Every structure is written in C-alpha cells, then in structure tokens.
Amino acid sequence: MMEEQARMMQALSGVTLAGHSVQGGMGLPPPHGHEGTDGDGRKQDIGDILHQIMTITDQSLDEAQAKKHGLNCHRMKPALFSVLCEIKEKTGLSIRGAQEEDPPDPQLMRLDNMLLAEGVSGPEKGGGSAAAAAAAAAAGGGADNSIEHSDYRAKLTQIRQIYHTELEKYEQACNEFTTHVMNLLREQSRTRPISPKEIERMVGIIHRKFSSIQMQLKQSTCEAVMILRSRFLDARRKRRNFSKQATEILNEYFYSHLSNPYPSEEAKEELAKKCSITVSQGVGTSITVSQVSNWFGNKRIRYKKNIGKFQEEANLYAAKTAVTATHAVAAAIQNSQANSPTTPNSGFQMKDEEFQLDSAESKNSLLTNMFTGSSFNLPSSGDMFLGMQSLNGDPYPGAQVGANVQSQGDTIRHAISQTIGYSDGIRHPLYSPHGLNGNGGWHDAPTPSSVTSPNEGPGSVHSETSN
C-alpha cells in the first residue's frame, strides 16, 4: 500500500525532475538511435514501448521477463508513466464513489436460505449418507412423515456433496485468480499507474464475478433439490399401483388380521420392508410406512363399505393362510365355494343390491342399537362375518359365513342371527375380545393384536351356517 504509493511518487518525480536524464540500463536500446527533437523521440519511444507491451504475451516467458525488465528500466518509462497518469486523470477513469458495500442480493439470500432449509448447506449432520439414511429410518419417530425416503436422503446427500466440492473449487479458483490478478496488477503498477484502491476494486469485481458463478451453482443446486423434491412428491401424487407381490403381502396381513386390521407401527414397518423387498424387481419402488397406513385405511373402509365385493378375495387369502391349518377347514372351503355364487355374472346385481340393503341396514341397526340398546345387534353381514370370524378365530370360515348370509335368504340370516345373538348374549370368551363389538366397527376393538395363526376353529359352526 504505502510502498506502492511511494513507488508511484518516485516515478512521478522521476519524470518531472529528472526529465530524460534518466538513462535506462540499456536493456532496450531505442530502435532509432537519434535523440533529436524531444517530442518525436518520445513519441517513438512510447509507441515502441506500447508495442512491446502489447506483444509481450506472444513471447516466451524468459523472453518476456527480459523484455519486462527492459521496459521497466527503459529511460522513457517514467515519461510514459506520467503520460498515462495524466490520461487517467483527464478521462476520470480513477475510482469513483467506492460503493463497495454491495447490498446483499435478495436472490442470493433467498437461495442461501433455501439451501440452508433443505439441508444442503449448513452444518453437516450425521456425516455421510448412510448415517443420514439410518437416522431417517430409525430415529424418525413419526417426526418427518412427509419425506421418509432414504432414497431422498441419499440423493440429497449426493447433491450436498457435489455442491460443497464445487463451492470449494470455486472458492479456491477465486482465491487463486485473485492473487494472480493482484500480483499482475502490482507488477503492472510499475509501468502504469495503478493505485492500491484500484487493485482492491478489481479484487472486488473478481469476487463479484465469482460470487455470481457461485450463485449459479447455488441456483442449479436449488433446482436439483426442487426437482428431487418434486420427483418424490410427484411419485406420491402421480401414484403407481403397488406391485402384485406387495398387494399380496398386504392383503395377506389384512385378511389374516381381519378381526383387527390395524397393524402396529412395527408391523407396518415390517410390511413396508417386506413389500419393498419383494418388490425389488421394480426399481425404486419401496413402500413406506405411511403408504402401508394409507393402504390399510383404504382397505378397511372399502372392505367395510362393500364386504361382498371382497368376499372372493377374502376367501382367497384366507385360504392361502389357512392352507396349513386344518384339512377339515380346507374341505369346508371347497364345499362352500361350490355353493356360493363365485361367478359375478348373474349373482352380481343381486349381490350388489343386497349389499346396499345390508349397509343401509347396518347403519340403521347401529342407530337402533344406540337407541334401544338391543342385544340383538348383528343384522348386517359385516357384523355377522366378523362375529363368526371371531367366534372360531379362523378368518376363512367366517368369510364363508358372510358370503352365505348375503347370498341366501332371510331364513338363514335369521338362524344365524339367532346363533350370534345367543353367543353374543353369552359372551363366549373366545370371541368377545376381538373386533366385534356389536355395531360393526373395528375401531374400538381393544387390539390384542389378535390371533395371527388360525387356530382350530369349530368346524361345526361353519357347516351349520352353510346348511
């Protein structure tokens, strides 16, 4: 700083005081030896110097260094320096208002904030994608139900890493470039007037340029994050049907826990895991806990709404799980399947109507039950089905009961109602703790996690109902 100033002063004084009494070290003899008229010679010399400056880049490094030295020692140099100083002053090229305090770019701030919010910039947490994913998977005690994809985390970490390395690169490049330019300017300040202020200013300009590049980096990072986000959000909005296997697993669980189809958090996690494992052939199709919850929510409501429609499915899955149970049950299944209208051609319409009736009746019954407190409270097929299912602990025969009840007439219904009614009155310990509570709701079941394995149900119930 001071040193520069001093040098400049020196140079200036050299011009004014010493005129061309200064002899260069003869590193660069004037092309035209004559030192005739002052102005002409100076012009020539200056032109020569300028030319050399302009062509300095064309030469090799050593050569250039030598030339530079020559130029520095040229006797006309101080004159040129002063001329340049004058020109500079006249053209007002010197620094105008030093408004270095660049106002914090709102856009940059926005980007910074966004990156911070997205966890791209800011403190490193967890340290590594694996840790982050693990933290998201394990520690996520329902805290972030919006995005629990470890995929998302991993991708975000990737973006973050790229961002940081790039940022570092830019910073490094910026520093390098700045020092380079500063050195260059310092060097040049010997041949042309450059105040330290100007160097500062130039540094500021460089920094601004680089920060604009950084902003681009931030912007593209933000874009990447947004794309990532929208991809995952879209993945949810623009849904894809679950794979066959996943649906199968979920259905299996649903129908084997029909008395209480409310999987615990752990169960949901397990199911999600199972599904995503089985689904692994589909690329990024992992199923999350909330998806499992959604599925069960949908399933419950849709099952309840139209049990008949799910009868076949219930049979299928119940059979699937009951295959290992008892031969007697299996035989009964076949038997009743032969009886029940499996083909939805002719039976469908009637069935449907019956369901409508049933559901209406169910609601009515609910109301009447509430008002009358009647113990004869199982008129709907759903209740019936649940009742039977709970009764024998085996979902499959229960389902059959439901089907039969629906497809057959009032006599059967009545008979079964009576049976159930009795049982209900007696409150047989076998089924009382299960979902059935008399008003067709699962919800207020005490959730004893129900019996997972179909225990030996009394086949007599089944055969009795199918008669």
Added chain:
DNA sequence: CCGAATGATTTCGA
C-alpha cells in the same frame, strides 16, 4: 375411451 380399481389427500371427530 369408459368405468372400475386404487393410491393419495383432505376433512372431521375423538
């Protein structure tokens, strides 16, 4: 292209 199926979201109540 239509309608059923289905996953996701919203609303509401306890």
Added chain:
DNA sequence: TCGAAATCATTCGG
C-alpha cells in the same frame, strides 16, 4: 395424532 369417511387423481383393463 390416528382413523373414518369422502374425495381427488391416476392407472388399468376391456
């Protein structure tokens, strides 16, 4: 906060 219910939006099979 969870679940029921309604609803939206998309997919899929005929």
